[in-house]
Amino acid sequence: MYCSTCGDEREFERPPCQDGHGPDCPERACVECGSAVLTGLPAGVAWPDEPAATGSAPSPRAHPATSAPRATASKRAVA
Numbered sequence: 001m002y003c004s005t006c007g008d009e010r011e012f013e014r015p016p017c018q019d020g021h022g023p024d025c026p027e028r029a030c031v032e033c034g035s036a037v038l039t040g041l042p043a044g045v046a047w048p049d050e051p052a053a054t055g056s057a058p059s060p061r062a063h064p065a066t067s068a069p070r071a072t073a074s075k076r077a078v079a
Helices: none
Strands: 027-030 036-038
Touching: none
Parallel strands: none
Antiparallel strands: 027 036
């Protein structure tokens, strides 16, 4: 995995989890410099703007770059 502190690919390991996630802990630490990264969310935890996981498939979210353009408030006159 890439370590932004080292600026190169490095090996990462799972440190002892202080939050009680057990083997599902998303935290990893660079074995060279110790920088921590999150690789995802633990099972059953939802992103803050989504409802909690219920075992069903996540709803797709539109990416801002792929969503329809917003209508403008005014239109230019064409001569």
